[in-house]
Amino acid sequence: MSSEQTTEKPPYTKPLPDMRPEGEPFWAGTREHKLLLPAGPDGVPFWYPRAYTPGTLDAVQWVESKGEGTVYTYSVHYIGPSKAYKGDPPHIVALIDLDEGVRMMTNLVRDEEGFPSLDPEDVSIGMRVRVVFHDVTDEITLPKFTPAG
Amino acid sequence: MGESTPDVREARRMLKKGIVIAGVGETEQGVLPGRGSFELLAESTKLTLDDAGITLGEVDGLITAFSFVEQTLMHATTLADYLGMVPGYFASVAVGGATAPLMAVQAALAIDAGLAEVVLCVRGDNTRSGISSSGMIAMAREMSHGAFEAPYGLTTIGGYGLLAKRYMYEHDVPQEALAAVVATQSEHAALKWNAMLRDPVTIEDVMSDRWIATPFHAMDCSLVSDGACAFLVTTAERAASMRPQPVYIAGVGEGYSHQYITEAKSVDSVRQGLGRAGRRAMEVAGITPDDLDVVEIYDSFSFTPLIALEGFGICGPGEAGDWVLQGNAKLGGKLPMNTHGGLIRQAHLGAMHHIVEAALQLRGEADDTGRGGGNHQVPGAKLALTNGSGGILAATSALVLSSEPPA
Numbered sequence: 001m002s003s004e005q006t007t008e009k010p011p012y013t014k015p016l017p018d019m020r021p022e023g024e025p026f027w028a029g030t031r032e033h034k035l036l037l038p039a040g041p042d043g044v045p046f047w048y049p050r051a052y053t054p055g056t057l058d059a060v061q062w063v064e065s066k067g068e069g070t071v072y073t074y075s076v077h078y079i080g081p082s083k084a085y086k087g088d089p090p091h092i093v094a095l096i097d098l099d100e101g102v103r104m105m106t107n108l109v110r111d112e113e114g115f116p117s118l119d120p121e122d123v124s125i126g127m128r129v130r131v132v133f134h135d136v137t138d139e140i141t142l143p144k145f146t147p148a149g
Numbered sequence: 150m151g152e153s154t155p156d157v158r159e160a161r162r163m164l165k166k167g168i169v170i171a172g173v174g175e176t177e178q179g180v181l182p183g184r185g186s187f188e189l190l191a192e193s194t195k196l197t198l199d200d201a202g203i204t205l206g207e208v209d210g211l212i213t214a215f216s217f218v219e220q221t222l223m224h225a226t227t228l229a230d231y232l233g234m235v236p237g238y239f240a241s242v243a244v245g246g247a248t249a250p251l252m253a254v255q256a257a258l259a260i261d262a263g264l265a266e267v268v269l270c271v272r273g274d275n276t277r278s279g280i281s282s283s284g285m286i287a288m289a290r291e292m293s294h295g296a297f298e299a300p301y302g303l304t305t306i307g308g309y310g311l312l313a314k315r316y317m318y319e320h321d322v323p324q325e326a327l328a329a330v331v332a333t334q335s336e337h338a339a340l341k342w343n344a345m346l347r348d349p350v351t352i353e354d355v356m357s358d359r360w361i362a363t364p365f366h367a368m369d370c371s372l373v374s375d376g377a378c379a380f381l382v383t384t385a386e387r388a389a390s391m392r393p394q395p396v397y398i399a400g401v402g403e404g405y406s407h408q409y410i411t412e413a414k415s416v417d418s419v420r421q422g423l424g425r426a427g428r429r430a431m432e433v434a435g436i437t438p439d440d441l442d443v444v445e446i447y448d449s450f451s452f453t454p455l456i457a458l459e460g461f462g463i464c465g466p467g468e469a470g471d472w473v474l475q476g477n478a479k480l481g482g483k484l485p486m487n488t489h490g491g492l493i494r495q496a497h498l499g500a501m502h503h504i505v506e507a508a509l510q511l512r513g514e515a516d517d518t519g520r521g522g523g524n525h526q527v528p529g530a531k532l533a534l535t536n537g538s539g540g541i542l543a544a545t546s547a548l549v550l551s552s553e554p555p556a
Contacts, residue, residue: 018295048297075310076363080302093303095311105298105411125318142300
């Protein structure tokens, strides 16, 4: 196939996040390549974003994460949840324990153009990872993680 | 046994009245094109009434679940209309795979409160053949958080995979242990007349199958099937005039630990959360795991029964894999498990078939030789534990069933 030099990205067909008011500060942060975490009045972060702090129902503030953590667990997905994944190499869904003490879901990727999936043999529970920001559309940037160092 | 808490004492008071499963019915299971959701529910209702030896007019309570195909906000009364009955008590229960045991609990509560005397609990669907694309999307998204999990391409299989991988890492559980659950249940399914997969498979067969999401091969996953299943709950007094030997509900329990898999705190918090359901059901029944003769344990994936066996105290933490590998879960083993093949080999209707199989075991009627299957009866079975779990081991409900009235 002859390569056409085009600046237009192919349309993004994979699932996009449901947008709800309680998540808006988070997605505004990722657009600026910042990883913001919701936290209670004591500054202790929690995950996932809610309108009130779970357990106490206190007001929420936002704190910035350093974006570093360890792999708690992962599953190599050979089949995705929709047709948009057909033909892709396996993708790795992981749970990351951020150093700030919250656990979030992500994909493990290589820090290269397009953030392709890490090879399954390069992943292990307990490995150190750092955040990268994947601008999947003009509005949505998904935080993903790549091996640290 | 130590001092029981007031909630346990209250559950015992209710069950001492004698609340029983007095009839069961299962349709064919598998790929049934051309059969509708309500048609299947009606067939399993008819089979259950015939088993009990009563007519539809004698049923005064109706508890249903939900349908992915016939999506309605009023499932119980829509079915009542279809069946041509006017129940005095009706409800729909929707807690995913925990629904079936909870239907039995709701029926017991309604009977104890005097709201109904003969309660039909029925669930079925043509999930395999009849689902629309919107139903499929609803099903696929069911277990994921729409904002913070779904964008990473999480599947339900992979969600269980995340927990299973961590469990195997913490306890050094080999892949063979998961495959042994499948192989064991495949031998049982070979004897069940309506099992979808009747050919036994070996550990090697499972291990060489294609990957879906690690640590699960295709054979480690539960089936998607068409079919329906029902059971009738009533008082021992009322059941005395019905045909089958009554099966007593001797214990009930529930347990919860998280909704989204990201929120699960640890392998042990999940084990304890779901384990509470079975431990409490046994406490209410006044029994210990050693008293059990047979267990029908929810098996959405090969890993699922392992953590449940540990949570219920049947095996120690991390020990269920070896326990299954040693053959304890087989027919003829120490404590036969999923004697109908389970969700992995028979069919998937949540835990409906687990309850029906437990009831048939305690009636001594788990021999399908006359209808094209084989004998999967556990000789002399008197006490069974069964459970269902919704979400990714999020919410669990368990029952202890007994051939004898509660002491």
